[in-house]
Every structure is written in C-alpha cells, then in structure tokens.
Amino acid sequence: MVFTVEVSAFAHVPLDAAVAYVADFRNAPEWQRGLTAVQVDGPFPLSRAVVEVRRFLGRRIEAPGELIAWDADTGFTVRGHSGPLRVESRYGFASEADGTRITLHLTMAGRGVARLAEPLLRHSITGELRAAFQRLGSILNGQQMPVISPAVNNPAGRQGRRDPQRQTGTSAIWRRLGTAAAGLAAARLAVRMTQSPDDLQGKAALVTGASRGLGLLIARELAARGCRLALCARTVADLDRAARDLRDSGATVVTMACDISDQAQAEDFVRYACEQLGSADILVNNAGAIRVGPLRAMTPADFDEALGVMFWGTVYTTLATLKYMRDQHDGSIVNIASIGGRIGVPHLLPYTCAKFAVVGFSEGLRTEVADDGIRVTTVLPSLLRTGSHIRAGYKGDPAREFTWFAVGSSVPVVSMDAERAARRIVAAMRRGRAELILPSPAIVATWLHGLSPAAMGTALRYVNRLLPQSADGTAASDNAAVGGLAIQEQLESRLLRRATRLNDEAARRFNQLGGQ
Numbered sequence: 001m002v003f004t005v006e007v008s009a010f011a012h013v014p015l016d017a018a019v020a021y022v023a024d025f026r027n028a029p030e031w032q033r034g035l036t037a038v039q040v041d042g043p044f045p046l047s048r049a050v051v052e053v054r055r056f057l058g059r060r061i062e063a064p065g066e067l068i069a070w071d072a073d074t075g076f077t078v079r080g081h082s083g084p085l086r087v088e089s090r091y092g093f094a095s096e097a098d099g100t101r102i103t104l105h106l107t108m109a110g111r112g113v114a115r116l117a118e119p120l121l122r123h124s125i126t127g128e129l130r131a132a133f134q135r136l137g138s139i140l141n142g143q144q145m146p147v148i149s150p151a152v153n154n155p156a157g158r159q160g161r162r163d164p165q166r167q168t169g170t171s172a173i174w175r176r177l178g179t180a181a182a183g184l185a186a187a188r189l190a191v192r193m194t195q196s197p198d199d200l201q202g203k204a205a206l207v208t209g210a211s212r213g214l215g216l217l218i219a220r221e222l223a224a225r226g227c228r229l230a231l232c233a234r235t236v237a238d239l240d241r242a243a244r245d246l247r248d249s250g251a252t253v254v255t256m257a258c259d260i261s262d263q264a265q266a267e268d269f270v271r272y273a274c275e276q277l278g279s280a281d282i283l284v285n286n287a288g289a290i291r292v293g294p295l296r297a298m299t300p301a302d303f304d305e306a307l308g309v310m311f312w313g314t315v316y317t318t319l320a321t322l323k324y325m326r327d328q329h330d331g332s333i334v335n336i337a338s339i340g341g342r343i344g345v346p347h348l349l350p351y352t353c354a355k356f357a358v359v360g361f362s363e364g365l366r367t368e369v370a371d372d373g374i375r376v377t378t379v380l381p382s383l384l385r386t387g388s389h390i391r392a393g394y395k396g397d398p399a400r401e402f403t404w405f406a407v408g409s410s411v412p413v414v415s416m417d418a419e420r421a422a423r424r425i426v427a428a429m430r431r432g433r434a435e436l437i438l439p440s441p442a443i444v445a446t447w448l449h450g451l452s453p454a455a456m457g458t459a460l461r462y463v464n465r466l467l468p469q470s471a472d473g474t475a476a477s478d479n480a481a482v483g484g485l486a487i488q489e490q491l492e493s494r495l496l497r498r499a500t501r502l503n504d505e506a507a508r509r510f511n512q513l514g515g516q
C-alpha cells in the first residue's frame with residue numbers, strides 16, 4: 001500500500017519567514033494536531049530532523065526520521081517510519097506575488113493491516129492535514145510569529161515529548177483505525193478470494209529466464225494482470241520470440257540478453273529494466289538449468305555452473321533490485337527454487353545443491369527485508385511440464401538418464417501443468433506467501449522428509465538403485481553433457497514419444513523448440 005496526500009496553504013508572509021516557522025519544531029503543536037510532527041534539532045538551517053508518527057494501533061511507537069533533502073529556497077524532505085508505516089513528508093515553499101504558498105506532499109507506505117486500512121488512513125490523514133494547514137495559514141496570516149516559546153508549547157523540551165493533551169486526538173484516531181483494521185482483517189480471506197487483477201496493474205516486473213518454460217508462463221500471467229515486463233535470458237532468438245508473443249497480447253516488454261551468473265551482466269539487466277520501466281516492483285528469479293546424471297559423472301564445473309546461474313544469479317539480481325524496492329518501501333520477490341532445495345535428489349546433485357542455497361537465501365532474505373515493505377516468496381515445485389526436458393543436459397548414460405527424467409516429468413499427478421503452476425505462483429506472490437510447494441504430492445514428500453529424514457533417505461536410496469548407473473571406467477571429465485533434444489531425435493522410440501507426449505506438447509507451446 002502506498003498513498004500520497006497533498007495539502008497546501010497560502011500565507012501573506014515572505015518565503016524565508018514561512019520556512020523558518022514551518023521548520024521549527026517548537027511551532028508544531030500550534031498548527032499540527034494531526035499525525036505528524038516535524039521536529040528540527042539544531043540551529044537553522046536544518047542539520048537534522050525527526051518525524052514522529054505515534055501510537056499505531058494502540059502501541060507507542062517513536063521512530064526517528066532523517067532529513068533527506070534540504071534546499072533553503074524551495075523546501076525540505078523528511079523521511080521516517082512508524083511500525084508498518086513509512087512516511088515521507090516533502091515541504092515545499094513557493095514565492096507568490098504577495099506571499100508564500102506552502103505545500104506538504106505526504107507519502108505513506110505500509111503493508112498488512114496498514115494496507116487493509118488504507119481507505120481509512122487516507123481519509124483520516126487527509127482530513128487531519130487539511131485542518132492542520134488551515135491552522136497554519138491562519139496563524140501565519142495572523143502574524144503569530146516569531147516562534148512560540150518551548151516552555152509554553154513543548155514542556156518536555158527538545159527531546160521529542162509532546163503535550164499529552166495533543167496526543168489524545170492522535171491516539172483516538174489510531175484506536176479507531178485499529179478497530180476498523182481488526183474488522184477488515186476478519187474479511188481478509190474474502191479479500192484474498194476476490195482480489196482484483198488490477199492490483200498488479202502497471203507494476204514493473206523483472207523476470208529472469210523468461211524466454212521459455214516457466215519463466216515465459218509467469219511473464220504471461222503477470223502481463224495478463226497488467227504488469228509491464230523486463231525479461232532476460234542468454235539466447236537472443238528465444239528471448240525475441242517470447243517478447244513478440246507477449247507484445248502481441250498487448251504487454252509492454254523490454255528485454256536484455258544476458259548471463260545472470262555474471263555479476264556485471266545481472267546488475268546491468270536490473271539497471272536497464274529500472275531505467276526502462278521506471279521502477280522495480282516485482283522480481284522473479286526463475287532462470288535455471290538442469291543437469292541430470294549420477295554423481296560419478298559430475299565434475300566441480302557442473303556444481304559451479306549450477307550455483308552460478310541458480311544461486312549467484314538469484315543473489316546478484318536480488319541485491320541489485322533491493323535498493324529500488326527499499327526506496328519505494330514496497331516490492332515482491334519470488335525465488336523459484338525446487339523440491340530439490342528441500343530434499344536431496346539423486347542424479348541431480350549440482351542442481352539440488354544450488355536449489356538448497358536458493359532456499360536458504362530466500363528464507364533469510366524474507367526475514368531481513370520484511371521491515372522494508374518487501375515480500376519474498378520461495379517456490380518449491382517438484383516436476384512441472386514446462387518442456388525443459390529437451391533443454392536439460394544429460395551425463396553418465398545420457399539416453400537412459402533422458403528416458404527416466406522425460407517420462408517422470410510427463411506423468412500427470414507426479415508432474416504438474418506448468419500454466420497452472422504459473423498461476424499459482426503469481427497468486428502466492430500477490431498474497432505475500434512465504435512458501436509455495438507444488439504440486440500436492442511434493443507437499444507430502446517434504447512433510448515426510450521433515451518427519452524422518454532417515455526414512456526419506458532410505459526410500460531415495462532405493463530410487464537411486466533404479467536409476468541408470470554410468471560405466472565405471474568413464475572419467476567424469478570425459479563425460480560432456482548431451483542435450484535432451486539431440487537424445488530425443490536419436491532415440492526415435494514411439495513408446496517413449498507416447499510416454500512423454502504431454503511434456504513434448506509443452507515444449508512446443510512454451511518456446512522450447514528454438515523456433516522449429
């Protein structure tokens with residue numbers, strides 16, 4: 001929730017006198033009977049200022065703000081926060097023919113209860129500020145200057161304590177808001193169920209690995225809800241096709257071909273996206289690459305590559321995006337991990353290591369950025385029918401590895417329709433959910449794993465015995481990964497084609513065939 005209120009007053013006084021009066025905290029009680037008191041510590045011109053918004057939902061909260069911009073001729077800006085609310089007050093002063101116009105542009109950002117109470121907050125704050133500015137205008141026009149003595153108006157001195165009489169009105173407002181918010185919270189489920197697609201309208205969404213598969217589907221889902229998109233992947237032709245597809249449906253799309261495992265390229269992507277779209281409201285870390293094969297066929301380079309794109313890529317884009325989200329005190333980050341990030345899966349070790357790292361990062365990130373108004377959702381799918389079986393790399397015994405993986409990721413119930421997954425992911429993001437595990441059998445698996453990691457380990461040991469074993473004599477370093485498409489073309493098995501029909505169909509629809 002972010003909203004702005006603008007109020008202004010005109011006073012028949014010179015600009016410097018208006019600035020001096022408004023900026024001096026000792027005058028605040030005289031005209032500000034509302035929510036905000038600007039307190040200035042230090043000789044004029046300002047060296048530091050404090051914004052207080054007190055007693056939110058009955059709690060006494062006092063948060064020092066900081067003066068973030070000062071211009072003696074035009075005004076000053078103070079930023080502070082109070083519990084779930086972040087408040088920025090921009091005071092502007094403009095000389096007019098016979099006096100000064102004083103404007104306050106207040107931006108409040110919040111989430112949770114504050115978001116639900118937005119209409120009430122907006123209404124009350126607007127009313128309070130209008131009244132305060134009327135008082136300000138009449139005080140200045142009545143020439144009740146210079147400043148009023150601190151001993152009379154601020155008995156607590158310059159330490160920020162305000163007259164308790166003055167607080168009564170403020171706390172009553174917050175109490176009323178609290179009651180209303182509690183009522184609204186009860187209706188939260190209904191709000192969730194009826195969320196309008198418009199809540200994402202105009203948001204700037206960055207999606208990595210969006211040229212095909214799940215990333216493309218998430219981009220489509222976001223575009224359908226009115227988001228403007230910035231997409232990246234390494235392969236220009238795939239990216240162009242994806243962008244064309246999205247633009248044809250009316251979306252605003254910018255793209256950059258880049259490798260997000262490279263820090264500079266990942267940061268360039270975020271910078272470019274923010275320049276083009278003007279902000280970064282949503283980041284979906286989706287880019288990934290699967291390498292299937294037994295551990296004995298894997299080299300350190302396989303682990304390095306997996307960590308590069310899935311872990312480091314996620315870290316680089318997230319750190320680069322956070323500063324934009326922190327500035328606006330709002331944002332959603334979705335990290336596409338995997339069930340392999342919770343349960344170690346045989347024949348997918350580099351992948352599973354990278355996904356474990358993503359899950360750790362994502363969960364810790366959520367706790368650290370929550371107070372900045374940023375929501376983080378960790379997604380742990382098991383098998384999705386994205387068609388990426390033909391883009392994965394296979395090592396050890398490539399044909400047999402391809403067979404189990406392609407069949408497994410095509411079987412209904414075990415695997416999930418990717419379009420449905422994309423819808424569920426965007427819905428989870430809109431609700432600010434911490435975690436989404438897809439589909440239901442994966443929830444059971446994580447539950448069993450949590451209950452008894454040893455039993456789950458034993459079960460997976462039997463699964464591992466069923467998986468193909470690579471020839472003992474083959475050194476891992478001699479064992480280059482073979483692409484799924486090449487294996488599929490060689491195998492030419494009608495039975496296999498039938499077994500993988502659903503995922504082959506997904507490959508065609510979700511841009512996996514490289515324009516074929």
Ligand SMILES: NC(=O)c1ccc[n+]([C@@H]2O[C@H](COP(=O)([O-])OP(=O)(O)OC[C@H]3O[C@@H](n4cnc5c(N)ncnc54)[C@H](OP(=O)(O)O)[C@@H]3O)[C@@H](O)[C@H]2O)c1
Pocket residue numbers: 208209210211212213214215232233234235236238258259260261286287288289309313336337338339380381382383384385386387388391392409512
């Ligand atoms: N499919 C599943 O069953 C499944 C299950 C669980 C989790 N997931 C996760 O879901 C995500 C998407 O999977 P998917 O099946 O849709 O995969 P996919 O079809 O292979 O798509 C991967 C995307 O990532 C891009 N990419 C790969 N490396 C990149 C890099 N270094 N820099 C930038 N972009 C890169 C690819 O484009 P370029 O190759 O052109 O760069 C492509 O756009 C992955 O994180 C995956 O691990 C998938």
